[in-house]
Amino acid sequence: MVLLVNYSYLFQSQTPSDFVKKFLSRFNPVAVVAGFDHTYGGASDDNMANLPKYVGDTFDVITVPAQKSNDQKISSTKIRQELDNGNIETVNKLLGRPFQTKGVIVHGEERGRLLGYPTANVEHSEYQWLPTIGVYVVTVAFGGKKYLGMASIGKNVTFSEDGPMTVEINLIDFKQNIYGEVVRVNWLAHVRGEIKFQTADELIEQLDRDEQLTRNYLSVHPDILD
Structure with a gap:
């Protein structure tokens, strides 16, 4: 309780x-x-x-x-500060495990599908502390399995200046419909900040690079899907 x-x-x-x-x-x-x-x-x-x-x-x-890492006190305040700075690798070292959030897959604008990168939109509780705006390597767990993904936290500034904050995850090599699924997201590595692109083609080129970096992360850390 x-x-x-x-x-x-x-x-x-x-x-x-x-x-x-x-x-x-x-x-x-x-x-x-x-x-x-x-x-x-x-x-x-x-x-x-x-x-x-x-x-x-x-x-x-x-x-x-007191618990310490590299002579620094491990505390919830320190962890929140590192999350706000996008230092997810530091957070994971402090925790001794991947930082994890829990949410449910909801319908979005489905813009990613048109770009060739369909995304699962994860709705989190307002009480959950999320990493800062940016793109991250993640794993998503549901149905007894883990899947590799690249997650974007942001406002989709390429298409709108005042859009809502969303968490969108492209699951690599995954095509199923999972609306309504409750998922656990492990945040593993920070890839980049949010960028406003001039054209959709520029965004797609960057997503291609993000995907390659995500796949490379898996090749170096194959145990993340265990």
Whole structure:
């Protein structure tokens, strides 16, 4: 079970005793686990080091120590910053696995089909953090299999200046209809930023290059489809 907390000013400013008695104890926990830098009240010393004295012997307190990569602290803030900068390879190193999102395939404008690159439009929850605008090498998992793809996050600026933000994935060597399918997208490598092309032919030429780079990535990393 996951509980989404309304992190209001009232919740943030509660005393440590109230945090334990009125919030944590409601769940009858055996143990509470949090990172070493987790805080839970308005004061600077409302931290994990002091939580045991408020908890007493009600339940155990487990503090997760700092995790580092190349002497940098691994944190959700750091990961979001790297996603915003398009550094998906760095994100994957920090996570120890590919960054993954989940969405459903929906109908789009089907412009990619006219260009020779049909795309699966993935609708994500508003709560999911996505990589920044650009083109990426991805794998898409559904139906018990993984498929290689090149994903575009952007507004299709070649055709419209004020279009909606979309996630469109061309699945390499894949021709099936998968509307309504729930998919998991593994984001593997950043290929390029979004480019506004003068003609559709210029866009197609770039897509050809993107496809070749995507295929090359698979040849170097054949295990991504395992």
